[in-house]
Amino acid sequence: MTRHTARVSRIGLAIIGVILLLGAGAVLARSLNASTSVLGNAHAPLLTHGQVQYPTKNSWVWPVVAAASFLIAVLALWWMAAQTKTGTVRRMPLEPDRVHGTTTLRADAATGAMTDELKSHPNILAADALLHGSSTTPGLRLGVTAENRADPRLVRADIENEALSHLRSALELDEIPTVLRLQFSRAFDRHLV
Amino acid sequence: MNDVTGHPADTAVLPETGQPAPPRADAWSLPGPRRKARRQFRPRRRIPGVLVAAVIVAAGIVGCIWAASAALGHPLWNIPHGDFAGPLQSSVHWDDTGTLIVASAVAFVGFLLILIALIPGRTRAIPLASGDESLVIGVPRRSLRRSLAWLVEDIAGIDRAKVRTGRHSVKVRATTPLRDPAGLRENVQAVVEDRLTRLEPLWPVRVKVRLRRKED
Numbered sequence: 556m557t558r559h560t561a562r563v564s565r566i567g568l569a570i571i572g573v574i575l576l577l578g579a580g581a582v583l584a585r586s587l588n589a590s591t592s593v594l595g596n597a598h599a600p601l602l603t604h605g606q607v608q609y610p611t612k613n614s615w616v617w618p619v620v621a622a623a624s625f626l627i628a629v630l631a632l633w634w635m636a637a638q639t640k641t642g643t644v645r646r647m648p649l650e651p652d653r654v655h656g657t658t659t660l661r662a663d664a665a666t667g668a669m670t671d672e673l674k675s676h677p678n679i680l681a682a683d684a685l686l687h688g689s690s691t692t693p694g695l696r697l698g699v700t701a702e703n704r705a706d707p708r709l710v711r712a713d714i715e716n717e718a719l720s721h722l723r724s725a726l727e728l729d730e731i732p733t734v735l736r737l738q739f740s741r742a743f744d745r746h747l748v
Numbered sequence: 749m750n751d752v753t754g755h756p757a758d759t760a761v762l763p764e765t766g767q768p769a770p771p772r773a774d775a776w777s778l779p780g781p782r783r784k785a786r787r788q789f790r791p792r793r794r795i796p797g798v799l800v801a802a803v804i805v806a807a808g809i810v811g812c813i814w815a816a817s818a819a820l821g822h823p824l825w826n827i828p829h830g831d832f833a834g835p836l837q838s839s840v841h842w843d844d845t846g847t848l849i850v851a852s853a854v855a856f857v858g859f860l861l862i863l864i865a866l867i868p869g870r871t872r873a874i875p876l877a878s879g880d881e882s883l884v885i886g887v888p889r890r891s892l893r894r895s896l897a898w899l900v901e902d903i904a905g906i907d908r909a910k911v912r913t914g915r916h917s918v919k920v921r922a923t924t925p926l927r928d929p930a931g932l933r934e935n936v937q938a939v940v941e942d943r944l945t946r947l948e949p950l951w952p953v954r955v956k957v958r959l960r961r962k963e964d
Contacts, residue, residue: 561790564797569865571800575858582851585842597843610818617819621812628808635801638794703898707946715879734788735885736873739895 644686678705695733703739785875877948917954
């Protein structure tokens, strides 16, 4: 989902950039008198009298402009929403057996158990976890703050061998694509923050 | 493309005993995990994306209100819609300096947005080798810098340390109050290299240490 958000942001920015560059490029071409035959005379006024009078003579212009502006605003709003959503999974179906009723698990119960387990390790000072994506094949975003003096290999062994495998068995999934952000802190810094 | 199966380093599994596996010194040479991690930690361009979207939303709403009010015959603001271009009408020409400047500025912004969209950008976190293909691990650069600086400052004889991370290098600048810091530089180098080896970054990281004597 995060990769999806990155694509949404980058593609949108590229489209807007191309529109701005092409529009401004056309204006510049005419300003610099690049091609009089195609673009027109560079010394002409930006707006002719006929163009200025056009909306007054044609009553459809303003409603169309209003509708187009509204559409642009809605599209941009949708783009904004698509970029900011986290796609958090809240509930997960455990037994998708519709005949005998379904069992759902609260996602934060599963991730909470996992972070509690992680925090019980002396080398791990803080942990947070979030399931995102689809509820049947979620991905995991995991943040772990480890004690700086601890061996990072031991910390990783704790995470990989215990916490992640426990979460996998709790959610009855063979594989959870996980992104782990490993940070380091010093134990006494906890009292300062 | 991601042909990493059968690679000896890739199949190394951490044993169940909690004992860490020997460091995968060649971990950075795995192209598959490295590419995957780089994709994951590349900047998402969410801040410029949301900013541009917000500007467009605002412009769209303002334009919509303005055009709607003009359509109803009660234009907001003092711009008569019959003469909506107002001062632009006859006094501004295509080859005016103002037109050129505005068009250049807009073109520059467009060019900038395209660059932001296309340039991959420096990864926010330094990817580490993981024992599992579904697991991507990264240390945020800031955290790595602080972590290494703390480690160096814990060495006896080191006062302060500053760490910078480059593309393939870690630069440590440490100050010492000692008059004769013999072997101290090597010590710092060893501590930083040892930590990096234990972290197993997916990049070959060179360590450079500069030691300065603190002036009293």
